[in-house]
Amino acid sequence: VPDHDAVVKVIHTSGTTSAPKGVQIRRHGLDALLTSLRTRTRPAIFERYLSIVPLSLLIEQVAGLYMPFLAGGSVSFLPPGTALVGTAADAAPRMLTLLRAARPTALVVPPTVAGLFLAVCDQQPAESVTERHRRIFGHDGPVFIACGGAPVPPEILQRLHAHGLTVHEGYGLSENSSVVSWNFPGEVRFGTVGRPLDHVHAELADDGELLIRSTSLFAGYTREDPSSVVVDDQGRLHTGDLAEIDDDGYLRITGRKKNLVITAGGRNVAPEWVEARYRELGFVREAAVIADGLDDVHGLFVIDAALDPDTARGRITEFGRRRLSGIERAAVVHLMSEDDPAYATCFTVTGRPRRDVIRHHVLGPAPATAAASPSNQNKEKA
Secondary structure (H helix, E strand, O other): OOOOOOEEEEEEOOOOOOOOOEEEEEHHHHHHHHHHHHHHOOHHHHOEEEEOOOOOOHHHHHHHHHHHHHOOOEEEEOOOOOOOOOOOOOOHHHHHHHHHHHOOOEEEEOHHHHHHHHHHHHHOOOOOHHHHHHHHHOOOOOOEEEEOOOOOOHHHHHHHHHOOOOEEEEEEEHHHOEEEEEOOOOOOOOOOOOEEOOOEEEEEOOOOEEEEEEOOOOOOEOOOOOOOOEEOOOOOEEEEEEEEEOOOOOEEEEEEHHHOEEOOOOOEEOHHHHHHHHOOOOOEEEEEEEOOOOOOOEEEEEEOOOOOHHHHHHHHHHHHHHHOOOOOOOOEEEEEEOOOOOHHHHEOOOOOEOHHHHHHHHHOOOHHHHOOOHHHHHEEEO
């Protein structure tokens, strides 16, 4: 008889929101998670899963191994030698060829691939949904496209949906054995990360922090440190994420509590919200704003390699002036090409910015040497 309290897996966090730690996952936690996911999805969804992101991600292990195998499905991987999406030389530019060959019914994608799908759809806006599915996925059946890690602007999600491609955003934590909430087929609300799974209860603290109770909570870390998340005496995991919950129970993640920037005027600004607005610009692949302790808000923007930098800078600056307040928009614009080797060190596979790395990349190690920093050669104050 298996020990359901036994630790069966240790997942190491990426270190984007705290120091990297080993998260211990219990057998019964995985069982609870998978049971909830299976009650909200049809087995046919996982008939042919295509894995395009690293299996080091817990969500990819859940969606790309456990769910297909439990459904009696199959899993396809990228050809040997092909870079995974989100790595230094990722496969995004060749994604269409790979998709048509694999004919997937489900896949988890980072936000950059959602943007790629939109660009492909916009190339032939007059084609039917059936034709579009055949052109992109190699078949005309439904495809479950899941996305998480960093938010996709609602405008992009709505445009994709109008083209017949629905991207299902979700939210998860390694400390909850992965998924907390998800937009499932037929229950999608753009701009949210869906409703909590059946075994998860979500509530908000007075300061807006998301708290969850769950039967899939982790068994602790292999190494505790001051950045470790807290499970209080009521069994609630303090996620460190700021959120809103609407009347129908849908969650919207607004930012990280620790990332809040307090302006000179005393206003709190969540950089994640600002970054999501900038990603509404189709040519902006990723965005990160840095402001804490600085006179001006700095923004690092990863742009299409084919776009003229001066054109990109002008459009970013104009967008900020039109859509964001003076305390939110990037006053200093830094550009990075999507083929820059530093891209993979500044952002995770799922698009989360590594803020300490980006701050060093943008500002340099110290004021005395900042002027010589490579990134400072491609910046301009708006």
